[in-house]
Amino acid sequence: MTRRYLFLCPDSRKASGGIAVIYDTVETLNRAGYQAAVLHNSPNASYPGRQTPVPALYTQSYRRAVLPYIERRKQLRERLDLPLERLRGGRLAALDLRPDDVIVLPEYMMREGLDAWRENPIGIFVQNPFSFMTAYMHARAAGHDPQARVSWYIGVSEVCMDQFELLGIGGAHALPVSMNPETFPFRAEKERLITYMPRKRPEEARQIVEALGLRGRIGDYRLQALDGMKPDEISGWMQRSRFFISLQKRESIGFPAAEAMAAGCIVVGYTGLGAREYFTPETGFPVTEDDTAGLVRALEGAVAEYETDPARLDAMRRHASAEINRRYSKAAAEEALLKIWGELDAS
Known part of the structure; x- marks a missing residue:
């Protein structure tokens, strides 16, 4: 079975450079023949302004993993909303998780993502080195060993690579993303x-x-x-x-x-x-x-x-x-991405 890459993504409908990068990455990987999809947290999530549709699914696994870390009132609201939302459904199909699916987590969703997917391979896609450092420490405090649990890291800037070096993370990949x-x-x-x-x-x-x-x-x-x-x-x-x-x-x-x-x-x-x-x-x-x-x-x-x-x-x-x-041209970013993915997919 072909390996599938699922990019967990925030559900914001506002313009966001970080979300645009996730969507662009999934689009490029699919064009190159990889199986990749955006993984939202709600069946009605979307990102505005996309000219080309990309494969997208939804899961409630991350939202359930967040529950222990939020205040009680929000917990109760979420526990009511989750089954109702699943019952109503929406534009996105629910994720049918496979054992070899690779879950690609944005850096700030690291701790809860590691809680939610304890068996699947994990990659960390770092676009904000400041929130990455916080999330890394939160993951360790929650009992995770990122060095052992995470298969690979990608950083989009020199500052990200500096953070990896600071934490002793070797073999991380530098991906110069495009702002088009x-x-x-x-x-x-x-x-x-x-x-x-x-x-x-x-x-x-x-x-x-x-x-x-x-x-x-x-x-x-x-x-x-x-x-x-x-x-x-x-x-x-x-x-x-x-x-x-x-x-x-x-x-x-x-x-x-x-x-x-x-x-x-x-x-x-x-x-x-x-x-x-x-x-x-x-x-x-x-x-x-x-x-x-x-x-x-x-x-x-x-x-x-x-x-x-x-x-x-x-x-x-x-x-x-x-x-x-x-x-930061689109062509340069796509060339770098496909070179990295060739290495990751072969490992």
């Missing part, structure tokens, strides 16, 4: 527009906008929050925007800054740590984490330079876009 820079095409002509995504740092975003307004040093540039928008809307704004404020926080890679660079924005702000692998003084204006005053001054300085002599910054943003497309 092709969907954020470079545009040379820009408007007097500064965009930002406030979701990770809403209070700080408000402080920055207010400070820029009070100081009056960005001239007639307009500020636009990119919040609650669809991916194609975000792409459109970034293509129009000359500057982008990066408010990334505790990232593995950090897609927003990379998307903005691909679209030709001059990026100023935080790397979120993980974006250090591409967000450098050669591709933008990285600022020390949490230094709000430093960010405001760096943006004002970049605007002033562009208004005086834009040549250096135009060259910077062209270089940044080329680097993002070279490092």
Whole structure:
């Protein structure tokens, strides 16, 4: 029987780079002839905006494993909802688990996933190294031995690989994922527009906008929050925007800054740590984490330079876009994924 890879996935219907990566991975593996499916926790789960459908199933095993770790009121509600949901059913078929199914767990679902699937092979797909460290320690505290129980680990960034090394995890696989820079095409002509995504740092975003307004040093540039928008809307704004404020926080890679660079924005702000692998003084204006005053001054300085002599910054943003497309293209990500999977499937 052909080995099957089941990627446990959160059920959020909001746009999420992490969920998009899981769906892209399953799509690529199926195109290459592997048996792979997204494994949701509800029969009516889905992810919006997918152009190509991918195989998807649902299971309640993870939700049952979560029960001991949540407060009593939520426990009681879940214990009532689970049988009712199974009875009602939905768009997804229930998982018929096979002994050789490989369960691929997102890093933050590690402890409960190891509780739920004690016999099946387990792989850990790490997209957030910060939550991975917490989940790893929680799994050990729950009595699991990840070193013995987990068959393999995949990390999507240099920060992930650093965490593996710190924990003594050998033989982990580095997978450079794609933020699909092709969907954020470079545009040379820009408007007097500064965009930002406030979701990770809403209070700080408000402080920055207010400070820029009070100081009056960005001239007639307009500020636009990119919040609650669809991916194609975000792409459109970034293509129009000359500057982008990066408010990334505790990232593995950090897609927003990379998307903005691909679209030709001059990026100023935080790397979120993980974006250090591409967000450098050669591709933008990285600022020390949490230094709000430093960010405001760096943006004002970049605007002033562009208004005086834009040549250096135009060259910077062209270089940044080329680097993002070279490092994080869909083709490069798929090639790396299939090379890794060839090794995993043969083991």
